[in-house]
Amino acid sequence: MPYAQNAPIFGKQMLTTFSEIDLNGIKGVLLDLDDTLYPYDICHNFAYEKCKVFAGANYAISEVDFDLTWKAARSKVHNDLHGQGASHSRLLYFQKQYEQVFGHTDAAYVLKMEDLYWTEFISVMKIDSDAKDFLKLLKSKRIPSCIVTDLTTQIQLKKWLHLGLENYIDFIVTSEEAGVEKPASYIFNMGLEKLKLNPSDVIMIGDSEKKDIEGAKLLGIKTYHIKANSTFYKTQQ
Ligand SMILES: [Mg+2]
Numbered sequence: 312m313p314y315a316q317n318a319p320i321f322g323k324q325m326l327t328t329f330s331e332i333d334l335n336g337i338k339g340v341l342l343d344l345d346d347t348l349y350p351y352d353i354c355h356n357f358a359y360e361k362c363k364v365f366a367g368a369n370y371a372i373s374e375v376d377f378d379l380t381w382k383a384a385r386s387k388v389h390n391d392l393h394g395q396g397a398s399h400s401r402l403l404y405f406q407k408q409y410e411q412v413f414g415h416t417d418a419a420y421v422l423k424m425e426d427l428y429w430t431e432f433i434s435v436m437k438i439d440s441d442a443k444d445f446l447k448l449l450k451s452k453r454i455p456s457c458i459v460t461d462l463t464t465q466i467q468l469k470k471w472l473h474l475g476l477e478n479y480i481d482f483i484v485t486s487e488e489a490g491v492e493k494p495a496s497y498i499f500n501m502g503l504e505k506l507k508l509n510p511s512d513v514i515m516i517g518d519s520e521k522k523d524i525e526g527a528k529l530l531g532i533k534t535y536h537i538k539a540n541s542t543f544y545k546t547q548q
Pocket of ligand 1: 343344345347348517518519
């Protein structure tokens, strides 16, 4: 077997693939969403550029100012709301961005940009083909599954619908719902509660060593470190 599960490789768990997952004796599966079932960066970069162009054309925010104020706003929100789902809120990023540029709040800008960002983001989202095959396999084996994800529930549910996850996955837990983010045990335990299973019954699949792999291992859950295949994704555009 080329990739032994949980084998320490220079202190890290090697990336593996969906086809290498061993489902023998597994009663349920916990899955990360972003960058595990679809490639995140392609979608973010596409949406970000659309927002930058819109802000330039309609609010005269230069590309340099857009980049600088986005980074500062994102950093501020991350720090203020560390460990909470809202720390990723684009609504808050755009609010603080505008306030930095113009010195006051503009509700129309914030709401428009947040909607534009996620609309463009979701418009290019595609599920990793290996991930989809794996979800079909779970369904055929009647193994229940739960997404465990860091972000606000509304946007994760929109992604869920766009990717057609309702056909394969039984539950979702978001960090907004849990009040904490991965790697905190509470969010994984909430997923286990929904599945009515114990840590030894399930596996956790995710792209983040720190959040998904280390978090699940704290509870004794067997883990698979998998990142969505963006190379394949690009060829399908
Ligand atoms: Mg992820």
